[in-house]
Amino acid sequence: MVLSKTPQSWGRYPSVKPKQVVPVFWRDELPDLAAFDQPVLPFAYGRSYGDSCLNEGGISLDVSPLRRFLAFDKERGILRCEAGVSLADVLELVVPQGWFLPVTPGTKFVSVGGAIANDVHGKNHHKAGTFGCHVTCFELLRSDGERLVCSPTQNSELFRATIGGLGLTGVILWAEFRLKPITGPFLAMDQIRFSSLDAFKEIADASDETFEYTVAWVDCLASEKELGRGIFMRANNEHSEQYSFKRASRKLPLAVPFDFPSFTLNTLSMKAFNTAYYNAQRSDNVHKIVYYEPFFYPLDAVHNWNRIYGKRGFFQYQCVVPFAHGYETIKEILRRIRRSGEGSFLTVFKKFGTISSPGMLSFPRPGLTLALDFPNNGRKTLRLFESLDGIVRESGGIIYPAKDARMHAEDFQSYFPQWKEFEQYIDPHFSSSFWRRVTIPV
Structure with missing residues (x-):
């Protein structure tokens, strides 16, 4: 899965171009997000259908190179990985060892960061809820350089805002989530x-x-x-x-x-x-x-x-x-x-x-x-x-x-009347084509 020169959503509409695509290869070698003169938005594999993953005229931050696994507790089924790891990568690692994704959308070619940012759901929503229900913590990079570990008990409001927050609260660098035990594939x-x-x-x-x-x-x-x-x-x-x-x-x-x-x-x-x-x-x-x-x-x-x-x-x-x-x-x-x-x-x-x-x-x-x-x-x-x-x-x-x-x-x-509450957690240097479209003053 290689990022194209011009990020595109899966629906291929609208067709927009960012000012610049900036790849992120290492968690300890990160660009100064505040130095960009245009708004920033993370992008991985472009499996969102509309423009929530697009940033016309802005900075598209390619996080797909962040594809490293960091920890896997095989006894408890808890996985920690970088945000650019795809669900396909996760399945290849965990299925042979008796584990499965707790919730999965209709494609495995999405990043873990994207699954959190879109709070994806699947065929077992009535039993397991959304992907965000199984996230235990993640590290969020803000444009002021602060790196925050977010969980239900630590920076909990940013945790809530980032799950389903369409990539607007900062860059998820890594995430930890619970897996589902299975006896076979x-x-x-x-x-x-x-x-x-x-x-x-x-x-x-x-x-x-x-x-x-x-x-x-x-x-x-x-x-x-x-x-x-x-x-x-x-x-x-x-x-x-x-x-x-x-x-x-x-x-x-x-x-x-x-x-x-x-x-x-x-x-x-x-x-x-x-x-x-x-x-x-x-x-x-x-x-x-x-x-x-x-x-x-x-x-x-x-x-x-x-x-x-x-x-x-x-x-x-x-x-x-x-x-x-x-x-x-x-x-x-x-x-x-x-x-x-x-x-x-x-x-x-x-x-x-x-x-x-x-x-x-x-x-x-x-x-x-x-x-x-x-x-x-x-x-x-x-x-x-x-x-x-x-x-x-x-x-x-x-x-x-x-x-x-x-x-x-x-x-x-x-x-989404709660959008005003959510807005206070958006990183001041982040935006998207979608967000600009739906927050025009009524």
Whole structure:
């Protein structure tokens, strides 16, 4: 994973350039952050979808060279590493020794620092909360040169502000977090086809207590009669002895070698894909034992898959809406998408649990969360988002900052009224394209 000359988000929109990219190779040889004449922002692997990792005209501080492991307590499952270590690096070290990430997003190619700054969540939110719930401490470099160890009991307010703080409170140099014990790298998974959101609710409610990991794919282009149909996936770690030490066969990763033409992803092609995917499963309920990588990281098997969306890139729209009237709200969102002529074939749907994050600006909260990927069709796509914003706003829901590229300042400040409290912990020499966009005076 090599940092490009111009940092870019995974959605490839907006396309902005920093004034300068400054790499950080050693924790004891750090640049004088206060000496830069433009605002600073850390950057690692660019897997955020919007502009939260971008700093137009500013200093992009490349922390990806900070990839050293510092300590690993194999008995208690506590790992300390530099902030540029990727989750892929962590998995390579800890899985063979009977440990796993406590929480993981849908890609392993993110840095530990980025996982904290975005307070990532995963398929086990109802059981484990966010990544920040498992962080014990980290060292934060401020622009005045001060290096602060932050934890729930030491510099606790900066600890809370940095978790989910989008890289604005300073540079995380190293972090320590708790791992999850496993007996092997395999999962026992059920894959259940459902015909409506009512059927999803029934399966999800029945799965909450007994399954560690739950998530669903939803066909956002299905007809009114089949509205909300999809495939529900639930899994637990496989504990049988025969899988404890079994190795999975390694497949060579695929790659998208060029940008697809913009017309490739259209309503017809996505509808055809969704129909084929929904009907590919021969029976309504399939049980199988799977290796952890295809379950947690199916898209990581295709390098540069974002090129499928072409040079204009794509948007991810992720919201969470409260349980009260939540299913009706999701139905209305799906109806609005279908009527718009836009579409998403990567549509992820799940329930968030009640475990609170220590993060001041953390996104997950009890409710239903829907994440959709849309090709960037310019004004047409943005008009759809304006429409969806109204539905989310009326329901009392919010939008995920780490995946946003176009949220209005008024909406952000309404969704996160604590932003003013958070603002006092921002390092005075730090900023981002996202933060400048959403804190314009209302």
